[in-house]
Amino acid sequence: MQQSRTQLDATDRALLTALQKNAQATAQDLSESLNLSASQIGRRRQRLEESGLIQGYRARLDPARLGLDVQAFIQVQLASHGAQQGASFTRLLTTRSEITSAWTMTGEADYLLRVYCPDLAALNRLIHDVLLAHPSVSRVHSQIVMDQPKKDAPLPVD
Template identity: 60%
Template sequence: MTLDQIDSALLRLLQVDANQTAEQLGAKLGLSPSQAGRRRQRLEAAGLISGYGARVDPDAVGLGVQAMIQVHMAAHAPDAAQSFAALVARRDEIVGAWVMTGDADYLLRIYCHDLPALNRLVQEVLLPHSSVARVQSQIVMAQLKADGPLPL
């Protein structure tokens, strides 16, 4: 799907606040509410908008520790990768997971209530997996830039 300038502007607006009404979007884009609504529906139907959600403040809900964990695998067979992916999918504290190039095979983004919870995740969940050779965790001291919109 080819995006025109209005589609890109609409996506930028929705990334900042997806609760905007068609009336609000139309006013900002110079479109009628029905035109803005149809463009939004078209972008949704084409899969450019994959969902909507609320941003929750982790500290406010007691998730005081954020960490990035690099996982190094001992085995790289497809069944090992599938087993590890299934483990990652089951764990709520793993909020992001990426397959990486370079030294580590995976990068996991973790939110935990405290350091003992992070330690349990590493020692009792990740390291016992049969294909995991080692993990390296880095605790986030401060987030300089919040997760932001895509640069459209």
């Protein structure tokens, strides 16, 4: 079920853009850049949080400094497409910290996984010992990221 779209004015959009750039900005910092009082900024931010438009705040970490030197995208094709197989595979995804995001897809692959591993051996173990070992999986295709010329960007709100 799709959520209804939240109505935003220009100030809401500017606030969301600023928060995506720096979620730690104080109401005072934001008030100066958006030409509103800190209390107005605080009320707007709270309304956007309560509406579910702002889902949370998190730190963006440097994978290389954590020793996660291999990033890959893995396409997974299931052997069959029953509800039980899909649920079983989805449960597997939630147990593996190296799988940082997953999407269900149209086309040849059923899932697209984004993974971070310390090295190629760990990626190999994930593919062979975890993904291919799952009874619902018939095929995987991996692509190792060589470089990321555009980092994960904020959502366009304007």
